[in-house]
Amino acid sequence: MCLSLCGSRHHPIACIVPPYMLRVLVLRGEPKIADMARTLLKQTEKLRDERAELTRAGLPPAQPLSGAFAATAVSPAEGLCCPDRRIHDGQHRAALPGRLVRSEGEGPTGIPDADTAYDAAGQVFSLFAEEYGRNSLDGEGMPLTATVHHRRDYNNAFWNGEQMAYGTGDGKVFRTFLELSVIGHEMAHGVIQFSGGLIYENQSGALNESIADVFGALSQQRALGQEIHKADWLIGRGILGPGINGTALRSMKAPGTAYSDSMLGQDPQPWHMDHFVTTTDDNGGVHINSGIPNHAFYLFCSYLGGRSWELPGRIWYRALQTLNNPMASFSDWADQTMDSAIELAGRGSIETVMLRRAWKLVGIAI
Ligand SMILES: [Zn+2]
Incomplete structure (x- = not known):
């Protein structure tokens, strides 16, 4: 996920690869990779500017949902049925959304990435619909628009406030x-945005990131039918390149251990408030300190056992x-849970x- 480079604090372009990873690559990568990272940093700055332009042009800000929230319901809400997926092929160009290749109900395209994106969007829709009674990201059935093959060799994925895009x-x-888990993460940014939003900096931004990770992990565990103690609790398992020493982008079970690589550096996530990172980078450490609430959620699940997307997911959702505080701190969020x-x-x-007990173990008393 991106940092300040990926959007404004109110309208983040929520990318999966944090800017600090790119900056390390600029410093440590071989010339071609350093150039790639430098270009990516510039592109994300441009994305931010374009997003700010959209906002100035009158794009409506995120609003809390007006509809009734089914607090305990597990069954789909009345009239809630099916996703409206629209998968595009960006054809390695920058323009969004690109060429529409698969609409809802159509069969496989034969383009593996497009078909993966279609199936995954269905899994995430199903999590929110069937477990929490939510009709799409905005609660009102908005189309799930995604672009695969965004740009050439693009090392990122993002939610731009309107759609997902994947390099x-x-x-x-x-x-x-x-x-x-990455696709679920990006789509969850949409859910967060349309649930009143959490300002994308400092602790509220780290909560935004953490909640996106939680629903990314739950999307995956539910799709696999995996119980809490069987799950790996990794975000982005298998997405790192073959020469990188690491298993994923982040670990909710053991923050700070997802990768340790001569080129990418060390996973910087803490799991306890004693190691909270105060920084101006990464919008105040939104992808770093998210390790703390991530670990609290993991601990809570591990104490309960069973299925994470059931009671723990319902509590987080x-x-x-009900949060109603876009600037919530970790402590505010813990109280809300x-x-x-x-x-x-x-x-x-x-x-x-x-x-x-889970919150206490990460250093937050409630
Ligand atoms: Zn993110």
């Missing part, structure tokens, strides 16, 4: 971005719908005890 990677640093847990599992329940 192919250069085959060296990244081999693909079409991986379900309800907290997002506790309110949701009380609502869904009952005051004094084992679930609320475990949730308090």
